[in-house]
Amino acid sequence: MLTKELITELKNKGNESLQLLIDKQKDSKSIAFILESLGHLPQNFDGDFLIPLLKHEHHQVRLLAVKNIGKLTDEKFLPYLYQMIDNETNTSVKREVVSAIGRMRNPKNKEVLYKILQDKDPKIVCQAIRALLVFENDKEVEQHLKPLINHPNEMVRSVIYRQFFGNSNHSQNSTLPHAQTYDFLKNVVVNGDVLEVLKYVPNESVHLTFTSPPYYNARDYSIYPSYQAYLEFLEAVFKEVHRITKEGRFLVVNTSPIIIPRVSRSHSSKRYPIPFDLHPYLVKNGWEFIDDIIWQKPDYSVKNRIGGFMQHRKPLMYKPNTVTEYLMVYRKETSKLIDWNIRSYDKETIEASRVPEGYEKTNIWKIDPCFDKVHSAVFPVELCKRVIQYYSFKGDLVFDPFAGSGTVGKTAKLLGRKFFLTEKDTTYFEYMKSKDKPSLLQEDNTKFMSLTEFVNFILP
Ligand SMILES: C[S@@+](CC[C@H](N)C(=O)[O-])C[C@H]1O[C@@H](n2cnc3c(N)ncnc32)[C@H](O)[C@@H]1O
Secondary structure (H helix, E strand, O other): OOOHHHHHHHHHHOHHHHHHHHHHOOOHHHHHHHHHOOOOOOOOOOOHHHOHHHHOOOHHHHHHHHHHHHHOOOHHHHHHHHHHHHHOOOHHHHHHHHHHHHHOOOHHHHHHHHHHOOOOOHHHHHHHHHHHOOOOOOHHHHHHHHHHHHOOOHHHHHHHHHHHHOOOOOHHHOOOOOOOOOHHHOOEEEEOOHHHHHOOOOOOOEEEEEEOOOOOOOOOOOOOOOHHHHHHHHHHHHHHHHHHEEEEEEEEEEEOOEEEOOOOOOOOOEEEOHHHHHHHHHHHOOEEEEEEEEEEOOHHHOOOOOHHHHHHOOOOOOOOOOOEEEEEEEEEOOOOOHHHHHHOOOHHHHHHOOOOOOOOOOOEEEOOOOOOOOOOOOOOHHHHHHHHHHHOOOOOEEEEOOOOOOHHHHHHHHOOOEEEEEEOOHHHHHHHHOOOOOOHHHOOOOEEEEHHHHHHHHOO
16 A cells, blocks of 8 residues: 555665556556655655656646656756756646756756746746746846846736845835834824925825825816826825835725716716726836725715616616725835834834724725715714724824815824824815814824925924
């Protein structure tokens, strides 16, 4: 009977005993079992019995034979592996072949690995990249790898970006430790156009941005010459937000498709899918897509669109009531893992920032909307609470470029974070400032400033 013990015993006896054992097997499964059970192979191990298996009809046997060859760094196997690069049809096996060649760490293999970089399977290309990266600080290797930053496949581009471009334009711009930020941004509200204000905000100073941009022509505060102009305005804002965001930190954007009512009975209304149209602009500018969260409102709280359909039930006339909005979650692209971000905080802060029980487990958040006597589109505090608790630590700086009534700031403060807000409209700015509105914003050291005051405040 085939057992692991028997295989280990024969392995210690050498090549011929294993050859005999394999010859005796009638099915591929048993051969695969033998190959899988070989475990560690000493460098002087004679693996000749593996060579015929490289042409075995079953791909699993070929794969395991290659894997074992990869454990040996013997150059004599190279011609066989090279042959497989040209002839092997199974991608997993081919990937294993590239990995085996890579494990040999033999500079002779560089030429063949360069050739594999042209493979049409991106996973195989990535494997070849990995194999080439063992030749550290090798200029010739770099010359072959760097152009792959323009590879059509995003996985390949990302590996190259991380390796060669990832660290160059990130943290070196920042003079502050990750968990810290500038005092002159803490608990500050500036009355001004966000694009003007951000000109004075240093790189990498914000830990989290949560915002709801103005709607496209849906309310009086948001008149843009065209939808394209609107998207380009948002692109410019989120590009700046990217610059001032700390490495690997988050941006959460609340939007939803909006409807522009018809101008007359002979026209139809038009729906603009803002979250979907904005997404490519964000990704293009270095925001990595992380999650889509649906904010679901109760049926009774939204405009009735289904009325007309309910009467006649004519197909094509169907218009469901829209009870959802999107919270699109992005992270500033980085080669660092989230763990790196977390390790930038001390134990006490991590402990104090632990998300309490009762947190939301799905990406559908059922929250009632909030209505306000002055501002027509305010965030519910509960929505802000979740975003701030899930995506920031105590003491962090939370930014809202389109502050409105200041809900993000108020909630940030409530949760032991600092806030930085910009709001263009003086009425809303004054509203945030007003003494008669019971709000945390007015407590202690919140600074309300015009753009000029802000500039004088930060520039010595
Ligand atoms: C959807 S509202 C945000 C409401 C906010 N989330 C709240 O809880 O009150 C968008 C806000 O962006 C402001 N805004 C529009 N364009 C702006 C710009 N260029 N710079 C700064 N604020 C702007 C509008 O005046 C409006 O108050």
